[in-house]
Amino acid sequence: MNCEALFGRLEIVDQTTSKTWQDLFPGLIVQPAMSLTNTVVTCRRCQARYSKKSVQLPSGTYYCPTCLLLGRVCSNEYLVSLPEKNHFTGPTELTWRGTLTPAQTEAAEMIKQIFKQHRQHLLWAVTGAGKTEMLFPGLFAALSQGKRVAIASPRIDVCLELLPRLQQAFAQTEIMLLYGDQPEPYHYTQFVLCTTHQLLRFYQAFDVLVIDEVDAFPFAQDQQLHFAVQQARKTISACLYLTATPGPALLQQVRKGVLGLSYLPRRYHGHPLALPHRHLALNWYKQLRKGRLPSVLNRLLKDKVQRQQSFLLFVPKIALLKPLAQLLSNNFANLKFTTVYAADPKRAEKVQAMRQEKLTALLTTTILERGVTFKNIEVIVLGSDDSVFTTSALVQMAGRVGRHRDYPTGRVDFICAGYSCAMKQATKQIKQINQKAGF
């Protein structure tokens, strides 16, 4: 065991190993993996609480089912780590060759200050504002000072898309990508890119921690992951939350004064966000069940096919994909499209085909709501009043449109059987942001 691999990292070991490691690595922080009371066990890694009876093994020990995928924590084991020593040399040059707009430069300068002054901050930037690029100067400054840096996102797709861009910008620094089923074992690097769950494996490791897409599932709903963030950063450290659609919990923290807030309401190409058009189709679901395309949808699709416009069609349930695909292929024989959902084995290939414009349309669930960019795209949301489409999901889906410099506008259509609160709020939020940007 190399001592560097323990810097700021939590490892689970049994009693004998913890004894030998204590001799081997002076300064080792050892704590029991679970704390016990008369009736309740609490996992020290993820703070999940269980009644003793429900998680007892026949051998008499207790385990934590919540963070099982990160390696099982048992009550007879110990969590050990070494304090982060920042054994890094740091890069000397930022290998990114792009340029920032004046608004981006301003935001980038602010991010640099946040990192330097170890502040907690929320950056509310519209979809397609160029958030990643704005981070580069700040990250470079932190890295060159020998600080340890992590970017975490609840979505693995976001991480995978970020990695090549970051590698290009920081060619001198090794970036460790951590996620659930990754093949490569962990080793000590200055720059870590990971899913938010992986932060549970760190203990006071990072000087700078950036959480991308804070409002995405499962981070927003999961108390455990908020704990992970606090646990993974050093006591004196900077924490930056990035989002296009902050939820009420984050905004409350802003009001309390725990978080700083700044807006970036303008997209990098300077065009406003597309405002959704709402169409009331009271019986769209019934029509679909009877094997007919809802007339509103039919009209919209005809228009898109005529203009040869590529589009995304979002549906609330996976079960709707198949009948809808059948109807589409019957009514629009020339339309090249496919369906994609979370557990689809060919998901990555299909999205790639869409990017390369081999397909004109994708029928999908909420999985493509964020983190994906298509050059020239329009959006239809069928059943936008469904409870799976939260405010942030709707804003994100609308935000897929007009992300490219050459195609900055496009239509967004919501088809619904009634106006939901989330829909109203989403429209309001988009209007507000456009207003802030001066449109």
Add this chain to the structure above:
Amino acid sequence: MRCLLCQQSFIQSLTLADIIYFRVLTTSPICLNCHRKFLQIEPDLACSGCGRLQTRQGLCQDCLTWQKKYPQLLHNRALFTYNDAMQEFFKQYKTSGDYQLSNCFTSVLGQFLKKMPADDYVPIPTDTKSYQRRGFNPVCGIFGKVVPLYECLNKRELPVKQAHKNRSERLATAQPFQANMDKCRPLAGKQIILLDDVYTTGRTLFHARDCLLRAVPSLKITTVTLAR
């Protein structure tokens, strides 16, 4: 309820019989979607030797090979086919050590074993080291809540785990079991069922049966596994 396998919340729908009859309500810990992924084996379509699902009746090719070595076959009965979903289940249950999953098949196994009465049910043991690492015996976990178990076998540690071997290596495995003589004596003349989690090649179960028969020759033994 939250499904133990996919973590989605689900509502178990009651049948009319559930409402009318005064009986204990059997709640399933896994949702219908997950349950559908497991392929239950129809007893009529199973191989009479190993219990695998096949299209014709009679013995399968593997059992014909076994028959040359053991004229008396195991007459194994398996509940499910070992498909991707089952593999995923065992990975999480045995490799990751999620003991809560042992409840997944309790009610189905209960109905299944009710049709096969026996004097005693003997689980396949694990070796001490695996037990210490996992904290439980996977076979006892699955079957322990269904029937009373009678543990009378011991297993010595294998240098390489069965799961890490290929087929021919598995078949060449030497006898890993030892019978606990004190516990075996009362079994004389009884009808018992040997229980295991998966029947892959049949090697383990044949060894276990050999071992028990050598200790108590008058035993009548059949076997039941969760998956085949």
